[in-house]
Amino acid sequence: MQWRYHMRKIIDWSMSGAAMMATLCGLIPLILISMHLLRRGISSINLDFFTHMPQPVGEPGGGMANAIIGTCLMVGIATAIALPIGLLGGLYLSEFGERRTGAAVRFAADMLNGIPSIVIGIFVYGFVVVPLGHFSAMAGGIALSIIMMPMILRNTEEMLRLVPHALREAALALGIPYWKTLLRVVLVTARRGIVTGILLALARIAGETAPLLFTALGNQFWSLRLDQPMAALPLQIFTYAISPFEEWQQQAWSGALVLIGIVVILSLLSRWMVRVPQVKTDG
């Protein structure tokens, strides 16, 4: 009896220990990746990196100004497309979406969220690039917007559902029409949660590479034209990482450091949005 009791204790301890070990093991890759990124990437991060163009093979230095601007532009296009669809669609789901249409939209959004980004890339290739006849920044932005859309949609719905019913009823009791209640009271009350979701979606699409391969294609030169191929930070990192040239590989590490910086800042910002107590709504 005594022996079984000890056995149970030992199993309890070793399982707790295993869970702790699992957590440590899970954090090791994070530590290794951040260490390597900092060590390899920091050396060529300077003002030139943000303001200069990529250099040809063999010439050290240079930067990724075009890729950084390209990423910003395409993320901007994606946001401009996905934001209205995500916000209004989310409003529909939370306020009118009890019936079958709502279930269909919810289902479609969840499935769309799970589609591999490379498949979205070839879809946009067939849908935008082939009819127009050439790769373009616009196509890249559209591909990113398809990834962003379901994320914003479902998050907006969830955040709107958290708004207490008493608030709607109070507004309605004051004689405010329902549509105005939704737009001016409900949406405004939930804005912090909604913005958090948007920031997380931005962090996700800023680093997407696969959907840009056959849409924006990438570009070694300066281009701001939306109907032409455009460089993007993740694309540039990919091209440089698989290249055989030492200088380019070095640039890939610095690009990766800049990209992870952008992603981490967006993630921290979204966390900060959640933590700061909600200020009184006066909208």
Next chain:
Amino acid sequence: MSADRILKWVTASFAMIVVVLLCGIGIMLLVKSWPAIHTFTWHFPLTRLWDPVQGAFGALPFIYGTVVSSLLALMMALPLGLGIAIFLVELCPDRLKGTIAFLVELLAAIPSVIYGLWGIFFLVPWLRETIEPWCIEHLGVVPLFEGPPYGIGMCAAGLVLAIMILPIIASISRDVLETVPNDQREAALALGATRWEMIRTAVLPYGRSGLFGACFLGLGRALGETMAVTMVIGNRPEISTSLFHPAATMASVVANEFTEATGELYLSALFGIGLVLLSITFLVNLGARWLVLSIGRLPQGT
């Protein structure tokens, strides 16, 4: 029409865009891959030979590569992810909880291409110089560990994928375990269970379907993961029993060959691979959604 109705219709039409897009993606891939489907019929996903020069297109090596690399990743990430979830929910002191959860989320936020970059320059050389020679020397008789140590290959792909799906499995499992009512725990403890016995008999069975859902979501992500895998798997359309042999996945062959595909049949075969990939991930995500939603329907421990 009243303003309320207008708002309803406007929002409904924006919401329907998502449905239209989902159908559009399926239809587009079907139409574009039609020449390949028409030529190869049902042999397409069952043929081993992929030789664009000869005009022979079979998707089997890629389906094999995708499934094996994803299962490999799941086998590594599942015990770790579950361990992290158990640690966070049952064992972790409150002060550390937020920090560890944030670090795990950070792992999920790292873009795929950065995992690939890290894989090429650190993981692959490490595998090639340390792990693989050791395995081949000591375990070489097992077909799984045959062949020369390339570094790149199935093993590297599985490892990178495991790191990438770990945060998904960990964070969803954590959410699932947190929905387990405390009554369940207290009942088990009151019967004299140790903490581990409580987790095994009361907590894990209660969240079973949600935990399966977490697995499926992780699997769905691993199946479709493109960049990191493309950079470390070696892209060779061959089926080998060895884990150290280069291979290719559906996503990696599309990423690699799509822009260089000459000829209608070649391009259409790549669209066909996209269609197969879409169908598989669709089914897996369908399963995940069903399992995760079903936790909402469980009896709320009375």
